[in-house]
Amino acid sequence: MRFTTTPFIAALAICVVAATSCSTSAPTGDVVVFAASSLTAAFTEMGTAFNAATPDAHITFNFAGSADLVTQLTEGAPADLFVSADDSNMKKVTDAELNAGAPLSIAKNTFAIIVGKGNPKGITTVADLAKPGLVVVLCAETVPCGKGAARILANAAVTITPKSLEDKVKGVVSKVTSGEADAGIVFVTDVKAAGDTAQGVDIPADLNVISNYPIVVTKQSQNAHAAQAFIDFVASAAGRAILAKYGFLAP
């Protein structure tokens, strides 16, 4: 008897942690998560915590720009879950009917200006980005951080000529942390992730843009049960705490 009760208790524990309905069997097998690049640090920790809580299931990640992930999904890349850094890339997936069930919002993110350590150019506002001689890099408008940056600049009625349009948010971060660029617009969480190699300048709420992070199980998933268990974990208090630690806002 003792042999059979152990998995049952483990499954029960997960159901309690997740605080949602779930079947009595514990999640098992591999779950592949396609997640937006801005989630890299937070979800890596999330995966470790989930793997520890559910030893029979194993999470692996593919982090890339949301648009890139959508392309991979439409070409048939094997994923059980997809997390986008905005609604428009999630819409592409739901429009193509690659999802199983409705997307669930797991977090929100806002934007900040990223500058070099010590803010050597003295940037305090969005309008400062238009200062002559300043080297500004932004994300291309194909990725969520680029869309957000464009809207913020429009909200502030500021026109700038960036030196580069990066294909992912980490490209902007690295150009600023390496000192080649003076400033860029990135997610608040990216500034936090850059640690003491860079610092952030707040963008006021009336100019800022809020990006939503929806997650969904893919239609092709062979392990929807474990995939759903991961979603439940992300949405649990433990999952929320990890996201908050990396600067994400509650959904």
Add this chain to the structure above:
Amino acid sequence: MLALAVVAISFFALPLIGLIWRAPWSKAWAYLSDHAAVTALRLSLQTSLWATALSVLFGVPLAWLLARTQFPGRSAVRALCTLSMVLPPVVGGVALFFALGRRGLIGQWIYRWFDYQLPFTTAAVVVAQTFVAMPFLVITVEAALRQLDTAPEDAARTLGASRWYGFRRVTLPAIRPALVAGAVLSWARALGEFGATITFAGNYPGTTQTMPLAVYLARETNPEQAIVLSLLMIAISFAVLVTLRDRWFGNRRDTAVLS
């Protein structure tokens, strides 16, 4: 043998056929005449030709040094100068930052004295392309110089030709096929360069957005345009490779007669 060779041919042909199969032919012209595509193509051709010219200018003397002189640590120098062939291009781009960027080893002085920042300029694209492309010229030309009989060159020298004159009039014509092959390889590598370019030079239409960068970004928003642009790049490269290949064979006959 033949069966394996056919497998090899299919291996290269199938992805190309895949592209042709998925290409939206009815919209091809619209995508190609798109202003952004034309700009990227022009920039790619300009920068890759510059990179080829620089590779020849500096690569031929380097190949000569490696093939014809003896000095301690020559193998180490050769390995160093061909390292960028095996280096992941993105790493190459980061390394170029550390050398030539605004905070780089040399770049910081250039920035301080001349207020000039190389990254984010078209020149940076050429530097990134030359960095990854030149080794292809160096190893091709070095191999040719090693195989070449030095007797005609020595004869020219005994007849009073200067070292440079002998090299220019005797050695260079003899290794011309290898020089052309090396230059074409460098050019092809420069044309397709992506990683070092986006890392070191950034991506901005008109200044640093070359065809591979435009294709990569188009892939995310407009996969159809990405396919059409890729096919254009392939067509250009294919035309050049086929044309020059024929010329090498012609030249190879000349060489045989010469030696």
